[in-house]
Amino acid sequence: MGKNFQHGFLDYPVYAFSENYPHGHVEDWHHHDRIQMIHTLSGVIRIQTDEGIWITPPGRGVWIPANKPHALLSSGGVKARGVFISPCARENLVNECRVIAIPALLRELMSSAMEIQTAIQPNSRNQRLLEMILDEIELLPTLAFNLPEPQSQKLKLLCQEVKANLSINWNLEDTADYLHMSSKTLARHFQKETGLHFSHWVRQAKLMQAMIDLAMNKPILNVALELGYDSPSAFSAMFKRETGMTPSGYACQFPTTQ
Structure with missing residues (x-):
C-alpha cells in the first residue's frame, strides 16, 4: 500500500478507502479478493495487467476485477479514494479492467462512506449510503484510456x-x-x-x-x-x-x- 491508507467500516460488501501514493511509487504484481475501484483526485495511476495498460488521470477512476493480477505505478504524487466491492455484491458487475468517469454524486458518496466506522445496521442511513454507491457504480461510463496487449x-x-x-x-x-x-x-x-x-x-x-x-x-x-x-x-x-x-x-x- 501507499502512504496514509485509511478506510471505512470493512465488514460489508462495499467499503470506502483513501490512500496517497508518492511520485514514482510502485506496487509489484498482486491481486485483491474484492473488486477495487480507485478514483484519482490528483496525479496519474498506471495499472498493468496481462491484457494491457490502463492510465487514470485526475478526476477519473480505474476498475480492477477481483483476483486480477496487476501492477501499479504512480506519477505526479497521487491522492486517491475509492471502494472495495465484493464480487457478489450485485449481479453482472464488470469483470474486466477499465477506466471510468466518476460523477460528482459518487465522489460525495465515497467521501461520506469513509466516515463510517461502526457496524452497518439494517435499514440504516449508512446501509442506504453504501447501497447507493453500488447503484451508481452500475451506471459508470467507460473511458478510452487503455492500451490493450x-x-x-x-x-x-x-x-x-x-x-x-x-x-x-x-x-x-x-x-x-x-x-x-x-x-x-x-x-x-x-x-x-x-x-x-x-x-x-x-x-x-x-x-x-x-x-x-x-x-x-x-x-x-x-x-x-x-x-x-x-x-x-x-x-x-x-x-x-x-x-x-x-x-x-x-x-x-x-x-x-x-
Whole structure:
C-alpha cells in the first residue's frame, strides 16, 4: 500500500478507502479478493495487467476485477479514494479492467462512506449510503484510456518496440515491411488481438506516455518532440481531442517537482 491508507467500516460488501501514493511509487504484481475501484483526485495511476495498460488521470477512476493480477505505478504524487466491492455484491458487475468517469454524486458518496466506522445496521442511513454507491457504480461510463496487449509473441515484441521508440513514425505499411508481412495481414491480426487499428493503438500509446510525462512536469515542447510530433500545436490538437483538455490545462493539475 501507499502512504496514509485509511478506510471505512470493512465488514460489508462495499467499503470506502483513501490512500496517497508518492511520485514514482510502485506496487509489484498482486491481486485483491474484492473488486477495487480507485478514483484519482490528483496525479496519474498506471495499472498493468496481462491484457494491457490502463492510465487514470485526475478526476477519473480505474476498475480492477477481483483476483486480477496487476501492477501499479504512480506519477505526479497521487491522492486517491475509492471502494472495495465484493464480487457478489450485485449481479453482472464488470469483470474486466477499465477506466471510468466518476460523477460528482459518487465522489460525495465515497467521501461520506469513509466516515463510517461502526457496524452497518439494517435499514440504516449508512446501509442506504453504501447501497447507493453500488447503484451508481452500475451506471459508470467507460473511458478510452487503455492500451490493450496482443497475445502473439510477434505482436507483443512489436508493441514493446513501439512503446520504446514513440518518436518514430510507425505507419502500417513500413511496419508490415519490417515484420516481413503484408499490411493487410498486419492490420487483420492486430485488430483481432487488440480490438484496435494499428494507427489507433500507436496514438493511444503516445497519449498515455504524454499523460505520464506531463504529470512529471516535462515541458510540452519536449513531450511533443519525444513523441514524434512535428510541432507542439499538432500534439496539443491530438491531446485535446482525446482527453477534452489542453496539455497545459492538464499539466496545471500537478505540483511542480523539485
